[in-house]
Amino acid sequence: MAAKLRLYLLEEAKPGMVLGADVVSARGKIMLSANTILTDGMIQRLSCWGFTGIVIIEDDAESPALRNKKRADRVVFNAQYDQTVTIVKKAFEHIRMFKEIPFEQIREVTDDTVMALIGTPGALGYLHSLRSIDNYTFQHSVNVAIIVGVLCKWLDRGEEETKELIFAGLLHDIGKALVPPEILNKPGKLTPPEMGIMKRHATLGYEAARKAAILNRDVLKGIWQHHERLDGSGYPQGIGGEEVAFSAKIVAIADIYDAMTSDRVYRNRLTPFAAIKTLFESMFDKLDAAICTVFLSNLKDYFVGTAVNLTDGRLGEIIYMDGLAWDRITVKTADGECIELHENHDIQIDVFFYA
Numbered sequence: 001m002a003a004k005l006r007l008y009l010l011e012e013a014k015p016g017m018v019l020g021a022d023v024v025s026a027r028g029k030i031m032l033s034a035n036t037i038l039t040d041g042m043i044q045r046l047s048c049w050g051f052t053g054i055v056i057i058e059d060d061a062e063s064p065a066l067r068n069k070k071r072a073d074r075v076v077f078n079a080q081y082d083q084t085v086t087i088v089k090k091a092f093e094h095i096r097m098f099k100e101i102p103f104e105q106i107r108e109v110t111d112d113t114v115m116a117l118i119g120t121p122g123a124l125g126y127l128h129s130l131r132s133i134d135n136y137t138f139q140h141s142v143n144v145a146i147i148v149g150v151l152c153k154w155l156d157r158g159e160e161e162t163k164e165l166i167f168a169g170l171l172h173d174i175g176k177a178l179v180p181p182e183i184l185n186k187p188g189k190l191t192p193p194e195m196g197i198m199k200r201h202a203t204l205g206y207e208a209a210r211k212a213a214i215l216n217r218d219v220l221k222g223i224w225q226h227h228e229r230l231d232g233s234g235y236p237q238g239i240g241g242e243e244v245a246f247s248a249k250i251v252a253i254a255d256i257y258d259a260m261t262s263d264r265v266y267r268n269r270l271t272p273f274a275a276i277k278t279l280f281e282s283m284f285d286k287l288d289a290a291i292c293t294v295f296l297s298n299l300k301d302y303f304v305g306t307a308v309n310l311t312d313g314r315l316g317e318i319i320y321m322d323g324l325a326w327d328r329i330t331v332k333t334a335d336g337e338c339i340e341l342h343e344n345h346d347i348q349i350d351v352f353f354y355a
C-alpha cells in the first residue's frame, strides 16, 4: 500500500525530486510534507536544520497519473478530515455550554464525511501526519471514528452497523466536555482525586447521550464501556468478558492505538510499532483477541515498504512484518544490511516516514 520509496543522503538530493514522506523534526514537527517537490532552497534549509537523509519517491515506481491521483485523494482527505475535526470541536463547545449533545450534526458527519474518509485507500496511514497537540481531544475523536470504520470494513460488518459504531467512536469521549478543563488539559500527571474525576467521563458521556435521545444500544455501550477491559480491570463498572459490548471492544482498540501514536502535552507520540506491541501484549486478557488479530494482521500492510530511522542512526526500509508476532520485523538498511529486529534487541525503530 505504501509508495515505492528510496532513501537518499541529503547531499544526493536534487531539485525536482518529490518527497516520499514527511520530514519530521526530533520534536515531531512536520518540516516538509510528503509529495513536496524539492527546490534548492529547501535542500539547503534541510541541511541547516541538521537532516542527513530524506525519502524520495522513485521516478519509475509510480506513473505520474497515479501519483497525481494519490495527491488529489490526499488533498480531499485532509479537507474532509479538517471539516470533521471542526464539527467535533464545536460539538464539544456546545455540550460544555449547554450540557447537551448536538447529535444531529454529529450524525450527519458520521453518515457522510466519515464514511467517505474510511473509503480512502491509506486512510489509517494518513492519520499519522495529521497530529496537533492543541486539537488532541477533537482529532482523537475523529481518528478513533476512522479507525473503527476501517476495522468494521476489515471485519465485514454491514453498512448500517458500521455507521452506528463510527458514531460511537466520534462520541466515545464526549463526556470529557463535562470534565473541568484544568483537569482535562493538565500538562502533568493527574493526582488520584483528579484521575477519579477524569474517569467519570465515560459515565458522563453515556448520560449525555441518553439525554440527547440517542437510543442505539451499541452507541450507548460504546461510550459507557470503552475503558472496560475483558479481565475486569477497567472502569467505570469493572465489568468483564461477555458483559462488555462489541462496540466498546472495538472502540477500546482504536482508542489505545490512536492515543499511543499521538503527541500529548506530557509526552511525544510513540511509533505505531510501540502501539502494536501494546495491543499484542493485551490481546489475550484485556482486549478482544479476534478483533485485535484482524486489526494487526491488516495493519502490517500499511508499514511494509515504509522508510524508517533506526535507533542506531541508520535509515532503512521495512521489507517484512509478521502480522501475528509484533517484533518480527525485517528492516533493510540504506547500506544493504537486512536486520531482524527480534534478534537485535539493541536496535529499534525510532522514527518512521509514512508516505
Ligand SMILES: [Fe+2]
Pocket: 172, 173, 201, 226, 227
Ligand atoms: Fe475515554
